[in-house]
Amino acid sequence: MLASTEGPPDARASSATSNDIPHRSAPTLIVGLGSPILGDDAVGLHVARRLHKLLPKGTSQVLELEAAGLRLLEVLPGYHRAMLIDAMLPPDPASPCPGRLHSLTPDDLAGSRRLSGSHDADLGTALALARELAVPLPPDLLLFGIEVTDVWHLHEGLSAAVAAAVPRLAALLADRLAQL
Numbered sequence: 001m002l003a004s005t006e007g008p009p010d011a012r013a014s015s016a017t018s019n020d021i022p023h024r025s026a027p028t029l030i031v032g033l034g035s036p037i038l039g040d041d042a043v044g045l046h047v048a049r050r051l052h053k054l055l056p057k058g059t060s061q062v063l064e065l066e067a068a069g070l071r072l073l074e075v076l077p078g079y080h081r082a083m084l085i086d087a088m089l090p091p092d093p094a095s096p097c098p099g100r101l102h103s104l105t106p107d108d109l110a111g112s113r114r115l116s117g118s119h120d121a122d123l124g125t126a127l128a129l130a131r132e133l134a135v136p137l138p139p140d141l142l143l144f145g146i147e148v149t150d151v152w153h154l155h156e157g158l159s160a161a162v163a164a165a166v167p168r169l170a171a172l173l174a175d176r177l178a179q180l
Helices: 039-054 069-075 106-111 123-132 160-178
Strands: 002-004 028-033 060-065 081-088 101-104 140-147
Touching: 028 039, 028 069, 039 060, 039 081, 039 140, 039 160, 060 069, 069 123, 081 160, 101 160, 106 140, 140 160
Parallel strands: 028 060, 028 081, 081 140
Antiparallel strands: 002 060, 101 140
């Protein structure tokens, strides 16, 4: 599902269609990834919503997206910069730290819940395909993860540790964008 954070929640798109592809009115695209019914998996959506409130109007396009992989290739072209935000499984399952922030490159995608998945091409594969097909992707692609431990159980809402990371990452990204 692709939904722009422009307008009230009830005006957001309920399904992904070609009409949902954003108008490239800003140099930076921010995409929050996640499923709103899988608890901490929704953290990317929460960060995107907070960023939308923090950023000056017209400086960035902020979207919420429940699918990644090939679907991202429809929304990324045309932007100078893209920031993707997602839940991330612990790099070391023996020492999880829910709420820990991660900054990633496209080569570091193994732990992302949505940036590598089993029902779609993972982001690394999608980016390789884009390069092969000469799809014009943003030259500056930044990935941010918030570490989570449970993204498999159906429930709404974030755990306390993950919820506490939302304003931290949103402020960090807003500051980074202000410096550009």
